Amino acid sequence: MEAHEVESRKVEIAVGLFIAVGIAALFMLAMKVSNLSSLTGDEGYVLTARFDNIGGLKVRSPVSMAGVRIGRVTSVGFDQKTYEAVVKVTINPMYNQIPKDTSASILTSGLLGEQYVGLQPGAEDKYLHNGDVIKYTQSAMILERLVGQFLFNKAQEGGSK
Numbered sequence: 001m002e003a004h005e006v007e008s009r010k011v012e013i014a015v016g017l018f019i020a021v022g023i024a025a026l027f028m029l030a031m032k033v034s035n036l037s038s039l040t041g042d043e044g045y046v047l048t049a050r051f052d053n054i055g056g057l058k059v060r061s062p063v064s065m066a067g068v069r070i071g072r073v074t075s076v077g078f079d080q081k082t083y084e085a086v087v088k089v090t091i092n093p094m095y096n097q098i099p100k101d102t103s104a105s106i107l108t109s110g111l112l113g114e115q116y117v118g119l120q121p122g123a124e125d126k127y128l129h130n131g132d133v134i135k136y137t138q139s140a141m142i143l144e145r146l147v148g149q150f151l152f153n154k155a156q157e158g159g160s161k
Contacts, residue, residue, distance in 0.1 A: 043090075043092075043093060044071060044090040044091050044092050044093050045090070045091055045093060045096070045128075045129060045130035045131075046074065046088055046089070046090050046091075046130055046131060047088070047089050047091060047128055047131075047132055047133070047134055048086060048087070048088050048089075048131075048132070048133045048134070049086075049087050049089070049104040049117070049133070049134040049137050050079070050082070050084045050085065050086055050087075050133070050137060051084060051085045051087060051104075051106060051137050051138075051139045051140070052084060052085075052139040053085065053139040053140050054076065054085040054087060054106055054115075054139070054140055055106055055108075055115050055139075055140030055141075056113070056114075056115050056140075057073060057076060057085075057087065057106055057115045057116075057117070057140065058073065058076070058115075059073055059074065059075060059076055060072055060073060061073040061114070061115060061116045061117065062116040062117070063089045063091065063116065063117045063118075063119065064116060064117070064118055064119070065095070065098070065118070065119040065120075065121065070091055070092055070095040070119070071089050071090050071091040071092055071095070072089065072090055073087060073088070073089050073116075073117060074088050074089060074090045075087070075088040076088075087104075087117065089117060091128075096127065097127050098119065098121065098127055098128045099121050099122040099123060099124040099125075099126070099127060099128070100122065100124045100126045100127060100128055100132070101122030101123065101124045101135070101136065102119050102120065102121050102122045102128065102134060102136070103119070103120045103122065103134070103136035103137065103138065104117055104118070104119055104120075104134045104136070104137045104138070105117070105118045105120065105137070105138040106118075106138070106139060106140035107140075108140075108141070115140060119134075122136075
């Protein structure tokens with residue numbers, strides 16, 4: 001082999017490695033953005049909450065308390081007897097002192113309106129454990145419903161004059 005061919009081969013290998021590292025970085029970024037990187041983090045304890053309306057809440061949505069992500073939504077279902085949405089969340093085991101009278105709300109974050117479960121701690125001395133139900137819940141605010149109520153109220157005011 002000539003020196004030129006050896007040098008060319010080294011450049012080709014370096015370019016190939018650079019492209020492979022770039023593809024791996026893009027894959028990791030895509031996983032981080034889509035929240036799929038947390039699929040392996042299923043350890044923790046499971047809590048259940050029931051809501052009248054969950055809006056656009058999805059599996060893998062964050063569960064946060066005081067702005068800190070402490071868990072993820074692991075399943076969303078529907079109870080045909082009570083006509084309520086049943087949401088199961090997995091809480092990181094390091095957050096094991098959440099009071100039993102904690103309330104759960106479905107909140108919206110960001111410009112795109114991603115929904116998440118926000119927990120507001122209560123004052124009880126007893127704590128939630130695996131399999132417990134969060135008793136106090138507040139459903140998602142549905143923008144269309146709020147606008148409809150506002151317009152209905154305006155129409156009622158206009159008709160009564």
